[in-house]
Amino acid sequence: MSTYDPNTDPDLLKRIEDGLDSIRPYLIADGGEVRLLRVTADMVVQLELMGTCGTCPMSTMTLRAGIEQALRHAIPQISGVEAV
Secondary structure, three states, X not given: OOOOOHHHOHHHHHHHHXXXXXXXXXXXXXXXXXXXXXXXXXXXXXXXXXXXXXXXOOHHHHHHHHHHHHHHHHOOOOOEEEEO
């Protein structure tokens, strides 16, 4: 029995990257960056926060209010976003 692996869905991955691209300029302006690591089977997008975003005390707010909102707007089936 085969199960759906979101990491092998090129359309989904492109939509996630497009969503990230919409917020990247703001991250880069503050010396940060974000990288998609994987999408879990229950549609949680796992990201790596890099640069100043990795150590910023506001990174949780950036993740929830910025990145997660942008991705949920672009891909409604996403259940959440987490930094790993």
